[in-house]
Amino acid sequence: MNHQPFEDWLLEDEALTIxxxxxxxxxxxxxxxxxAIASSNLALHSRRLIAPPPGFTDRFRPRxxxxxREQLRRQALGTIVLVLAGLGLLYAVAGPAMxxxxxxxxxxxxxxxxxxxxxxxxxxxxxxxxxxLLRTLPSLVPPSAWLVVLVxxxxxxxxxxxxxxxxxxxxxxx
Amino acid sequence: MKDESSLxxxxxxxxxEAFTELVEAYQTHVYNLCYRMLGxxxxxxxxxxxxxxxxxxxxxxxxxxxPFGTWLLSIAAHYCIDRLRRRRxxxxxxxxxxxxxxxxxxxxDAPNPELETVRHEQREQMQSFLQQLNAVDRSAIVLRYWHxxxxxxxxxxxxLTVSAVKSRLHRARRELGSLWQEEGIRSNQxxxxxESPAF
Numbered sequence: 001m002n003h004q005p006f007e008d009w010l011l012e013d014e015a016l017t018i019x020x021x022x023x024x025x026x027x028x029x030x031x032x033x034x035x036a037i038a039s040s041n042l043a044l045h046s047r048r049l050i051a052p053p054p055g056f057t058d059r060f061r062p063r064x065x066x067x068x069r070e071q072l073r074r075q076a077l078g079t080i081v082l083v084l085a086g087l088g089l090l091y092a093v094a095g096p097a098m099x100x101x102x103x104x105x106x107x108x109x110x111x112x113x114x115x116x117x118x119x120x121x122x123x124x125x126x127x128x129x130x131x132x133l134l135r136t137l138p139s140l141v142p143p144s145a146w147l148v149v150l151v152x153x154x155x156x157x158x159x160x161x162x163x164x165x166x167x168x169x170x171x172x173x174x
Numbered sequence: 175m176k177d178e179s180s181l182x183x184x185x186x187x188x189x190x191e192a193f194t195e196l197v198e199a200y201q202t203h204v205y206n207l208c209y210r211m212l213g214x215x216x217x218x219x220x221x222x223x224x225x226x227x228x229x230x231x232x233x234x235x236x237x238x239x240x241p242f243g244t245w246l247l248s249i250a251a252h253y254c255i256d257r258l259r260r261r262r263x264x265x266x267x268x269x270x271x272x273x274x275x276x277x278x279x280x281x282x283d284a285p286n287p288e289l290e291t292v293r294h295e296q297r298e299q300m301q302s303f304l305q306q307l308n309a310v311d312r313s314a315i316v317l318r319y320w321h322x323x324x325x326x327x328x329x330x331x332x333x334l335t336v337s338a339v340k341s342r343l344h345r346a347r348r349e350l351g352s353l354w355q356e357e358g359i360r361s362n363q364x365x366x367x368x369e370s371p372a373f
């Protein structure tokens with residue numbers, strides 16, 4: 001039996017014209033397959049919302065309170081673990097230095113001063129070399145290369161902005 | 175009820191009272207979706223409570239440009255779909271515990287009780303057929319017919335394209351139709367042995 005276009009009309013389940021409705025009714029008298037889809041559609045249209053048993057909100061409140069309590073407990077536990085880990089790390093890293101500072105303050109002070117002086121010297125030499133490079137490099141690189149670097153930088157920047165916008169879009173649902 | 179958007183804002187600032195009002199307003203919609211998806215009142219209650227709890231936890235993610243009800247039903251639908259998927263892989267099927275204890279009863283005060291009884295039977299039958307559909311198809315059908323969602327709204331709720339929703343609804347209606355037909359044939363066969371030999 002040819003079910004078309006009646007089967008499509010039923011599967012689309014959209015409003016039909018009076019003429020289409022008449023043709024469909026004639027087809028349904030002789031086609032059990034389409035009649036079953038029509039009956040099932042009719043049952044879907046006679047649906048009814050089911051409400052929860054009374055007191056749903058009252059049953060929800062304690063669950064929310066329990067969840068909040070659990071959140072607080074986890075936060076407190078997290079803070080304690082973080083503080084303890086921080087103290088442990090501090091003890092492991094700074095413990096020997098503090099012990100040395102307490103035992104012989106003069107030696108410790110000399111060591112720290114030497115370290116700071118060498119760091120300062122390194123930084124000033126690094127700045128000096130950097131300055132020389134900055135003054136000489138622009139004249140060595142052709143302008144077309146600078147243009148390529150600029151365009152590549154702009155493209156990467158645009159890509160970063162687009163990616164951040166997509167990632168930052170608030171996800172819906174959970 | 176106060177203005178919904180102001181309640182949502184208050185709830186986002188941590189007001190449990192405001193959120194409880196929202197629960198009150200949407201409990202039937204959420205519960206109905208969960209019941210249609212999971213098929214049992216006990217699971218529906220648990221899933222609805224979990225939906226509201228997840229909504230409260232993730233309220234900061236709610237986009238005010240979107241209807242709050244759609245957002246809630248989206249959480250409920252995804253939760254139920256996940257639960258059904260887990261159920262499929264679990265060894266002990268929850269269906270085995272089915273006591274058939276839905277709360278849907280025929281309306282005794284209806285003007286035509288006979289017709290109401292037939293409709294009630296049809297609804298019960300539809301509920302059992304729904305349980306045989308794929309979880310996503312099932313949620314699309316429930317949102318379409320029980321919650322009057324448009325195809326675009328269903329797409330938004332289930333994170334699908336509109337054409338995917340159309341094809342899922344199409345497929346689900348075809349499946350429901352064939353289940354309906356099979357059931358018709360089965361009930362005719364059951365009736366036949368009791369019929370008079372003269373027929």
